[in-house]
Amino acid sequence: MSKAGDKFDQARRNFLRGIGLGTAAAVAQPAWGGQTFQDALADFFQKDYRRMSKEEIDEALGRIERRVKAQYDVDIDCQNTPPQENVVYGYAINISRCIGCRYCVHACVKENNLGRDSQVQYIRVLELDQGNFNLEQSDHYYDPEKVPVEGKHYLPVQCMQCDDPPCVKACPVEATWMEPDGIVVVDYDWCIGCRYCMAACPYWARHFNWTTPELPAKEINTNCHYLGNRPRPRGVVEKCHFCIHRVRKGQQPACMEACPTGARIFGNLLDPDSEIRYVLANKQVFRLKEDLGTEPKFWYFSD
Amino acid sequence: MTMRTAIGLVGTGLLAAFSALVAYAQDSSEPGGNLRFEGYPGAPEIQVVSRIDELFFYPCDECHATMEPNPDIRELDTFHDSEIDHGKGRIWCHSCHQLEDPNNLITLLDEPVGIDDAHIVCGGCHANREKDWYFGAHGKRLVNWQGERTVYNCTHCHNPHSPAIEPRAPKPAPPVRAGLEREPGAEHEHTPIWESHEVDDEP
Incomplete structure (x- = not known):
């Protein structure tokens, strides 16, 4: 892709991320499908396992644990x-x-x-x-x-x-x-x-x-x-x-x-x-x- | 090579052979000296789970200390069953148990071994199985696949007086897919189609 395209892509990503974070902040606590809204949103944007960094995987593991806790009341x-x-x-x-x-x-x-x-x-x-x-x-x-x-x-x-x-x-x-x-x-x-x-x-x-x-x-x-x-x-x-x-x-x-x-x-x-x-x-x-x-x-x- | 070194070498060789011979003679003079089977070369190290604590009648000499050793094959009227479902009638108590010290087992070479070394006795006849057991192709390893090998002894799974594994009840069969029913036969028993469907007889 051209440089201009890259720039556009980046701007689009930042824009989407901005929207995501903004909404997350707005809808903070109430449960959302058994999860908090932040977790549900992060789940939605979660990448393929092999493309995640170590930090991202750790966050995903945390979300999984919280999801199970909400669903079954069990700490895994x-x-x-x-x-x-x-x-x-x-x-x-x-x-x-x-x-x-x-x-x-x-x-x-x-x-x-x-x-x-x-x-x-x-x-x-x-x-x-x-x-x-x-x-x-x-x-x-x-x-x-x-x-x-x-x-x-x-x-x-x-x-x-x-x-x-x-x-x-x-x-x-x-x-x-x-x-x-x-x-x-x-x-x-x-x-x-x-x-x-x-x-x-x-x-x-x-x-x-x-x-x-x-x-x-x-x-x-x-x-x-x-x-x-x-x-x-x-x-x-x-x-x-x-x-x-x-x-x-x-x-x-x-x-x-x-x-x-x-x-x-x-x-x-x-x-x-x-x-x-x-x-x-x-x-x-x-x-x-x-x-x-x-x-x-x-x-x-x-x- | 000079003559002197040649003589020296031959001399050393002779000496070595002689000392080996002496060692062999000494070994074979005392029963069980070096003959005891120590496992196969290259076999990994194993820890064998002890079974002594699980044995109800052990130690045997609690009763047998006061009894005269009796090698006769006879009907047993005490706690022990005289029906041995092992070896098709070829073996009797002291084929495996030491007559003089009943706390021990005994090998075919008349060496006493402890109860927890039962595999040495079993291997006397079942050598192929024993080799597989040493290398991990027979028997049960516990806990881990990596690191120290802990295994059950032969007698943990096989009752030595009736070694065939007992049949047991299976766990429940898998559920049939929702909305479906099992057909009455894996044997493919179907009612003939002309019986299960109405046939219009009129031409």
Whole structure:
């Protein structure tokens, strides 16, 4: 753009900012959609996560905390823990060990502040006949008295954190991307809810909030991350993020912690001494729909 | 190389070989000397969670101190179950428990190991599993993925007297999408279309 254009643009911005601030000052305190008017206005002008400065992110975190306080009367600690150096996360599931108990599913729902009545669950455990690997013949509504059922095997499916993620390519507003540690994340404030990414994902790993997630205030997990489990609004897409708020601090993802049989193995793909690398080097591993070339960082094996 | 250094080298080599032989003889003369399995080379360091506090009957010698060790395979009429659902009838109490000091377990090489080192005993037969466990491909790690590795021992998840994992009730199934109902079969059982729809018989 020309210099004159720049000047004009700047003047326009200052003018808009002036109007914004003026209105904010005028309408100061009364609640505005559960927020103060200033917060609502700042939310409206909030930038994409990757274009925000550190100060802007901190302000956004403050607004998120105040919004949750107003909505649920709960004090959350919303953080922005950065990725660790030289870490790329990988996951492996031993399907010989998985008994289909769904402990992981429900630990995930609690940990990630998922709506309790909505249909959103990040993990689906598929039940298949032994010897059958046709995913179309799988059932994730199985509900016997005891698992594992004789003659069946179980296959937990969640976001594969693809290294070449088709969902990221599909997003028209770049509200989803892959972080340096390999986790594909969503900026819920930037997502426009078009659901293109859901159509692009071959694993049915992305979920849309058709309604505002219903969270019992007592059960809200207060340990939150901007790109992770902070309470989400209606009309945005969300997905498994390997419990970004936990793993970046060295803790296990909630599903792994909940697994009673130790079928889930998580670790750093760049560390040659990690468990995940031992599994990849010593077990017959496979990935789902490998032929699509999405390079999932999520392996399955049996022994 | 001069002759003198050559003789010197050979001499040193012989001496080293001799001392190694002596050390081996000493080791093998005392049972359990250096034979005890110390883990795989390159295996990461692990902290094993102790289970002693959870054991109801431990320490065993609270009762067994006053009892004569009896190696016979027999019907047990005390607290212990004589039905061992492990090894398909091949093993009996003192295959794993030390007869002389019941507080200990015992390996195939007759070395006593503590209750919390049960993996050494298990690994005597289940060596592949044990190796996987050392390297983290089997078993359950706790708390973190990074830093110190804390893991459960074999007997934490597997009851050694009946090691198969017990079936359990699953958590609730996911809800069906609002406005939809589950069809009565993942098995694809449909009523034939001519029964579910009214057919106009008249031509």
